[in-house]
Amino acid sequence: MRLPSRVQIVDVGPRDGLQNEKQPVPAEVKVELVHRLQAAGLAEIEVTSFVSPKWVPQMADNAQVMHGIRRQPGVRYSVLTPNMKGLEAALAAPREEWPDEIVVFGAASEAFSQKNINCSIAESIERFAPVVVAAKAQGIAVRGAMSCTVGCPYEGDIAPAKVGYLAGLMKGIGVARVDVADTIGVGTPRKVQAALEATLAHFDVDAVSGHFHDTYGQALSNTLAALQLGVWNHQSSIAGLGGCPYAKGATGNVATEEVVYMLHGMGIDTGIDLDALIDAGVFISQALGREPNSRVSKAVRTKRAG
Amino acid sequence: MRLPSRVQIVDVGPRDGLQNEKQPVPAEVKVELVHRLQAAGLAEIEVTSFVSPKWVPQMADNAQVMHGIRRQPGVRYSVLTPNMKGLEAALAAPREEWPDEIVVFGAASEAFSQKNINCSIAESIERFAPVVVAAKAQGIAVRGAMSCTVGCPYEGDIAPAKVGYLAGLMKGIGVARVDVADTIGVGTPRKVQAALEATLAHFDVDAVSGHFHDTYGQALSNTLAALQLGVWNHQSSIAGLGGCPYAKGATGNVATEEVVYMLHGMGIDTGIDLDALIDAGVFISQALGREPNSRVSKAVRTKRAG
Numbered sequence: 357m358r359l360p361s362r363v364q365i366v367d368v369g370p371r372d373g374l375q376n377e378k379q380p381v382p383a384e385v386k387v388e389l390v391h392r393l394q395a396a397g398l399a400e401i402e403v404t405s406f407v408s409p410k411w412v413p414q415m416a417d418n419a420q421v422m423h424g425i426r427r428q429p430g431v432r433y434s435v436l437t438p439n440m441k442g443l444e445a446a447l448a449a450p451r452e453e454w455p456d457e458i459v460v461f462g463a464a465s466e467a468f469s470q471k472n473i474n475c476s477i478a479e480s481i482e483r484f485a486p487v488v489v490a491a492k493a494q495g496i497a498v499r500g501a502m503s504c505t506v507g508c509p510y511e512g513d514i515a516p517a518k519v520g521y522l523a524g525l526m527k528g529i530g531v532a533r534v535d536v537a538d539t540i541g542v543g544t545p546r547k548v549q550a551a552l553e554a555t556l557a558h559f560d561v562d563a564v565s566g567h568f569h570d571t572y573g574q575a576l577s578n579t580l581a582a583l584q585l586g587v588w589n590h591q592s593s594i595a596g597l598g599g600c601p602y603a604k605g606a607t608g609n610v611a612t613e614e615v616v617y618m619l620h621g622m623g624i625d626t627g628i629d630l631d632a633l634i635d636a637g638v639f640i641s642q643a644l645g646r647e648p649n650s651r652v653s654k655a656v657r658t659k660r661a662g
Numbered sequence: 663m664r665l666p667s668r669v670q671i672v673d674v675g676p677r678d679g680l681q682n683e684k685q686p687v688p689a690e691v692k693v694e695l696v697h698r699l700q701a702a703g704l705a706e707i708e709v710t711s712f713v714s715p716k717w718v719p720q721m722a723d724n725a726q727v728m729h730g731i732r733r734q735p736g737v738r739y740s741v742l743t744p745n746m747k748g749l750e751a752a753l754a755a756p757r758e759e760w761p762d763e764i765v766v767f768g769a770a771s772e773a774f775s776q777k778n779i780n781c782s783i784a785e786s787i788e789r790f791a792p793v794v795v796a797a798k799a800q801g802i803a804v805r806g807a808m809s810c811t812v813g814c815p816y817e818g819d820i821a822p823a824k825v826g827y828l829a830g831l832m833k834g835i836g837v838a839r840v841d842v843a844d845t846i847g848v849g850t851p852r853k854v855q856a857a858l859e860a861t862l863a864h865f866d867v868d869a870v871s872g873h874f875h876d877t878y879g880q881a882l883s884n885t886l887a888a889l890q891l892g893v894w895n896h897q898s899s900i901a902g903l904g905g906c907p908y909a910k911g912a913t914g915n916v917a918t919e920e921v922v923y924m925l926h927g928m929g930i931d932t933g934i935d936l937d938a939l940i941d942a943g944v945f946i947s948q949a950l951g952r953e954p955n956s957r958v959s960k961a962v963r964t965k966r967a968g
Contacts, residue, residue: 357851357852357855357887357890541961542927543927544923544924544926544927544928545663545886545924545927545928546663546927546928546929547927547928549663570957571957571961572920572923572957572958572961573879573882573917573920573923573956573957573958574882574920574923574924574927576879576880576882576883577882577883577885577886577924579883580851580883580886580887581663581886584663600961607957607960607961611879614878614879614880617850617878617879617880618850618851618880618883620850621848621849621850621851621852621853621880622850622851622852622853623852650879651876651877651878651879651912651913652878652879654912654913655847655877655878655906655912655913658912
């Protein structure tokens with residue numbers, strides 16, 4: 357099995373995870389979570405979203421969180437910016453509190469795009485074009501999150517050609533790298549590889565991340581399939597934070613603990629200390645009043661307890 | 663990705679699963695579970711164990727269960743026989759209630775063998791030799807379950823050479839096929855492939871099954887890795903029945919639902935109806951008074967509920 361020797365993980369728990377948790381989390385807890393993640397060795401953290409608090413009240417403390425973080429050299433802090441107003445809000449702070457990277461987004465499904473943001477895929481990406489230009493003018497990197505690249509809650513299966521179409525639009529507006537997300541977790545290895553391959557027609561393998569949800573328990577086998585294509589950037593969420601908005605009570609993001617366990621077991625370097633990671637997951641789960649949604653966390657803690 | 667076009671699954675839920683559940687289950691419920699599994703398309707079912715009720719009270723109704731099953735043509739019914747006394751008990755019934763296959767077992771870890779059955783690996787396999795001869799003389803197939811092939815709760819990592827040694831002993835006493843089990847679920851794809859490769863030095867690929875526990879959430883990626891070696895026989899447990907005796911409260915057997923979902927998603931034929939399978943899992947879980955330990959089951963039922 358030919359696999360990359362090193363994997364870089366973006367922990368999206370503070371943003372993608374907590375945004376999909378019902379319970380509000382105080383800003384100081386989010387800041388502490390970021391501190392624990394970077395101390396555990398995460399070199400990329402998706403911190404928050406500069407979105408209207410009317411739509412996403414969980415992220416209303418975005419500026420406060422960015423202000424609270426003690427930055428660690430070599431770590432990249434990213435934020436979601438749904439529009440120019442979001443970018444302006446992110447840049448309203450002193451320069452040292454700016455994100456290193458902003459995240460713009462689009463869906464590979466027309467129905468999802470229409471239902472979610474009330475415009476076509478092409479329109480949604482066009483609207484992001486000036487945001488990308490403005491961010492890059494300030495020296496800020498831009499990542500493009502591509503959702504529903506395998507399946508869509510409205511359209512069902514998504515053809516790889518649609519993923520390629522979206523990737524081409526992202527490339528066209530100057531996005532430097534893209535995430536291939538299985539937003540509803542229905543993907544299996546061959547389908548995920550097809551979505552990735554359609555993306556790799558537009559972006560270099562170093563610029564493509566896998567983002568797989570574990571709703572059907574498939575995230576790790578999909579990660580393995582992605583690794584076999586050479587994809588070495590992966591996104592996951594500490595303690596499996598974040599439910600699935602399309603299947604109440606179901607699992608959303610794959611737990612970072614699971615991904616790291618698999619990678620280390622295969623001798624792949626991540627720079628992450630699994631024990632410290634597990635403790636970070638316990639910290640945020642306790643703040644939410646529940647158990648980490650991670651089998652690795654449970655098994656390791658059971659073993660620790662003897 | 664080169665994968666087999668067809669996979670045969672042995673559901674071990676009625677035996678390996680229920681044996682590791684605390685709650686006793688009435689014989690008629692076990693019989694109904696077997697009926698539901700075969701109706702869902704399972705062509706191999708591990709039904710019970712002819713072991714002393716002193717050691718495994720959950721299997722005390724073994725003869726009653728074998729008696730109660732309405733056999734379906736083309737389905738293979740197997741039972742665990744820990745010794746000659748077990749085989750004799752299995753064959754005490756009328757011929758039409760005999761198992762099609764018996765399962766003998768051994769560990770790839772000396773420490774596990776000593777702690778579990780109080781003798782060396784070599785001694786344990788030697789003791790099975792007359793059982794294998796007696797079974798084959800009656801036209802009954804023999805499968806060898808090899809435990810701790812990746813890790814052991816006492817010894818830690820298990821070298822592939824030890825798996826090869828056990829596989830050679832199994833071959834030596836005339837076992838027709840073997841299971842490569844990751845009993846404590848610590849395996850990751852490369853380690854599992856190494857254990858399988860050590861086994862494939864002694865057995866043809868058609869005679870080797872994968873049996874992966876999901877304690878660390880790794881079972882499906884390990885299954886994918888096994889498929890990539892051509893291994894097309896796999897064992898799993900309906901509704902994820904069976905905990906992990908070495909990590910209280912942790913997951914044991916991977917859920918059959920998860921395995922079937924992945925295989926069907928990759929276009930691999932199993933002959934199994936996923937919806938009927940999910941219903942069978944709900945049936946036995948209700949009998950145990952809990953939810954199926956399967957993300958596929960949860961996600962599909964959430965979707966069904968709209």
